[in-house]
Amino acid sequence: MKGKMQGIMLFMISLTLVLLCAISVGAQIDGSPISSPAPAPAPEHVNLTHLLSYAGPFHTFLNYLESTKVLETFQNQANNTEEGITIFAPNDDAFSKLKNPSLSNLTNDQIKSVCLFHALSHYYSLSDFKNLSQMSPVVTFAGGQYSLNFSDVSGTVFLDSGWTKTKISSSVSATDPVAVYEIDKVLLPEAIFGTDIPPTPAPAPAPAPGIAPAADTPAADGGGSKSSPTSTPSTATRRISNLDILTGLVLAFASAKFLF
Template sequence: MELPVVFVVLLVLFSSEAYAQSAPSLSLTPTPAPAPAPDFVNLTALLSVAGPFHTFLGLLESTKVIETFQDQANNTEEGITLFVPKDGAFTALKKPSLSNLTADQLKSLVLFHALPHYYSLADFRNLSDMSPVATMAGGQFTLNFTDVSGTAHLTSGWSDTKVSSAVHSTDPVAVYQVDKVLLPEAIFGTDIPPTAAPAPAPEIAPAADAPEAADSAASSPGSSADNSSSHRIVSWGPLVLAISGGLVLLL
């Protein structure tokens, strides 16, 4: 028995509608691509070619703080800001000496040179209002920041220095060069020796006054010769008068 044509048409329509409802809808909006991961920054390689920062890099490696910094730089959302003294800053450091520090103190000293957050050069203006700022050494190891004509200055009690250049500054890693080693009061105490005052300028002797110069000229050998000549001229005067008088009497 053949099905009526109308029944077949209805069956096809209902089947098409059911498939349309069950089929997944296709979106025409493209899915945004995931944000690229930040580039991995190898701090050892960076400090090896910049600077020279060999002394500071040696301290990072001997205390194993380089591993802490590397993890903070590449495995946290906060990032890191690192202040690195050049080799000359360690050479110029006479007192206090770093040679008497314990292993823990030396580690804290190195951690004192980093902030657990990425800061661009422009961000240092805000840090002046947030001072003191905690470093990665924690506890009382804090730094004070001031902005002087757009240049960031750092104060740790024993050290007063500034950011002299940017070695690397791309979120999440910032590495800045500083002129001095940062020395924390938490290690070296608060008995900070006063800064030596600048040497006074040498005094300039005043020029001789005119009357004194005249007196000196009068007492010079040349002046004495002139005075003796005038005395000789005056001593001939009475003799000439006597001869003239004698001639008048003879006449």
């Protein structure tokens, strides 16, 4: 009996220890802080310097952006994924063809405004310009007086600054939030160069076509195989001539026989 009671007491003590351990572990689990999920990695921003350096012949445009610090402004806007940016990048040939007016006589502030004039403070895909053309003129990054007119003709986007009329020749990058489009002329704003725009020179007239000689006249065919109707006797005429000769011979023989 005494052994049985000792067994029961040992069992009760063991059960109590197990319950205490379970309660302690449960308290530790409930009190441990819940780990928060790892934050999503920040999106990679488009490096405009790298893009303009390697994506096309935009070295002159890039030099202007860097010297005026406009590149920093554009890069900050490009990193703002809520709005984004649209840049119209003139190629190097566009600057080499720019003679009159020139950028050489502009102040640093004016050159900076010209650079800002080549961007919109919002991302626009090529398909967006169809609706954007109905909102023209559109204010550029340079401010209220610096606006551009857009038109979409069968998918080709044309730009008009007053002084400059050009079109988007290629899409360098068009992934939201950054769009960079190549153009073949430098955009010149009326806010700097004025509204006294020289007229566009008329195209040179086409040369007059040469006068071709007549094809079917007798003179043009003088050396050909065809002859005029009177140049060669017909078959009937030759037969009549042969008959006249035969008749003459018969009469000659008859006259000679009569004489002798």
